[in-house]
Amino acid sequence: MRASGYFKTRYDFDFGFWETPFRRFWVVAGLCGMVAFPFSVSGFWIGVVNLAAIAAIGALALNLLVGYTGQLSLGHAGFLAAGAFTVGILVGQWSLPIWLTLPAAIVVGMALGVLVGVPALRLRGIYLSISTFAAYFVILSLVIEYQSLFSGSSGVLIPAPQIGSWIFRGERSWYFVLMALVGLATLLCLNLKRSHIGRAWLAIRERELAASALGINVSFYKVMAFVISTAMTTFAGALGAYYAGFVSAEAFTFLVTVEYLTMILIGGLGSVLGALLGALFVTVLPFLVERAVEVLPVPATFKTHLFAVQIGVFAILMLGFLMFEPRGLVRIWGRIRAYFELWPFKYRPLQ
């Protein structure tokens, strides 16, 4: 056997962040790729990746709640709508600048988190999902009401945001802003996971009884998960509103919730990398399907019913992941990595 591997010589190393040279290498390589990306592809694909970046923040937020804490929420589209409409209302009514509207969206998210999180203390499993689903409908009916009263039926237009004299315009400048924000959100999630908060969340997800026997204040940490998650979600919703340039209640159907749940499922529940990969995958997929339908020799009805084809492919992939790799893309990546790490052996040697 080769004498290779990463040996930890002190118990503190278990708490480390950059655990291995392997990780450090991939972080640096990823950063270089991210900087090079917008200069090597067309504006269309930068736009797709921008959408994926916004989705990634939302998926990371949902992952905190569903993946880490194990509280299944079906209200995600509602929280995104709340964030988007916070921006819509503040910009549409008072033309407030972005550095006020984004924090306002976060505050709205935190308040919603408390509102939804406190009932969650007494509800588990399917009952909790139903209560978050109800929250989605409450939020949605509020924003529909706002839209029909104040802004006609089409939605609220939002001009390009401006900080000082710098206007966010064009895919490339958005790309760098969004990448920085995704980076911050990723760091936040990673650090939450390795802090006592993340450990408490994982313990609650696994076994609530054992968690409380370890001195974890189960109710406090559950509400905290809801607050942080919904605040991040409304932030993503607000960014999406600015990026799209308008907000409309029709954009936040229940399908959006399903898409976000699919992102974290396909990516791998409870994994930060999984949420990022899943967001990218689910966002890019419809565009790839569109290209494929154009290029491949398929019946003409596929082109006229493109949306149906996209949804169909999406459903088949989701079923496939649930059946064949429930632990998602992260697990597939882990298997590939293990193959090369262990080569030429097939299994890890017994200790």
Place this chain on the structure above:
Amino acid sequence: MRGLRVDNLESVYNKAVTALSGVSLEVPEGRIVALVGVNGSGKSTTLNAIAGLLPGDPQAVTGGGVWFDDERLDGLPPHEVVRRGVVLVPEREKIFETLTVAENLQASVAKGRDQAARLAEVFELFPDLVPRKASIAGYLSGGQRQMLALGRALLCYPRLLLVDEMTLGLAPKVIAELLTRLVQMRDGLGISVLLVEQNVTAALEVADYGYILEKGRIVFHGTPDKLRSHEDVKEFYLGLGVAGARSYRDVKQYRRTRRWWG
């Protein structure tokens, strides 16, 4: 008094079933105390009541009280009980099966305490866990799971461990090792233990004092020697029948004496 004092504890399930009717016991500091009894006698209920895990509805503490270092524990939420140094090692559902061993150990929230140093102590006490640090806890054997649960409880900085059915389903050799570890914890770290057991022989080997619980009542207590030499304990808990096979008459006689104790 330093240590745990349970005074006349009563508990009723669902306002109908009496689980504990007046349990009183003491765990002085630095002692291992065994609480033994058959299934359904109320051992686990006693532990849950001390740990604050009887939620009030449908299970509730209806009378009596629990004191630790003369501070009242009953009525406190479970995490506050842990903060005061009383930590439960549950019977089932004790480890987080999909997390790794290291993650399991780090799960406890001990703010402002030197977790790394304590981890080193835990690994010293349970060297079996060291090579399995990165493996999934669900793959551990029964004995290793128990070690993990004890080690994780140690990371909460306990002064009193409430250990529920530690030896359930384990091989005699593993049981002996776990019991030695409990003694080491008592001697090395000064942790007192309330040991709930069905395996009376094993429990009395390490305990400094023993209580026998039946139908929610303490029917008998004393030092291990005293318990071991008692005829009825021999007959019904240690399986050393003096009269050979148990007959109906024996049982009747046993019930009569028990009534007399209770």
